[in-house]
Amino acid sequence: MKKIVWISLLLVILIAFSSCIPGNGSYSPARPAGFFWGIWHGWLAPLSLIIQWFVPKIQLYEPMNTGWWYDFGFYLGILGGFGGLSLSRRKNRTDRM
Structure with missing residues (x-):
């Protein structure tokens, strides 16, 4: 039962995130995407890439920026979304052997 709840929750979160994907037409030259939208689009890049295969209008990168x-x-x-910060963590002694 817990597995169904987690899968449902993940699906709801992915659908909610997909409303902010680059290339959905919500940006214009008068209102371009800025720094914080760049961070958000970087986090959503893997999801954007998958959706882009099925919906050609969706893009990985927002051109109106x-x-x-x-x-x-x-x-x-992109770095934060793919675990780039975890590359700098300190390893335990047992990991080195």
Whole structure:
């Protein structure tokens, strides 16, 4: 029973996140995506990649952005989303052997 609840919760979260995926038409030159949207889109990049196979309108990267700041946020989001911060954690002595 717990497994069904966790799978349902994960599905609801993925559907909620998909409303903020790049390329959905919610950005314009008057209101481009900025730094924080870059972080968010970086976190959602794996999900965007999978959805992009089925919905060609969806993109991995938002073209209507503020430039360098969006790129920087997107890069930070990719690193954080794929566990880039865990690469710098200290290993135990037993891990070294």
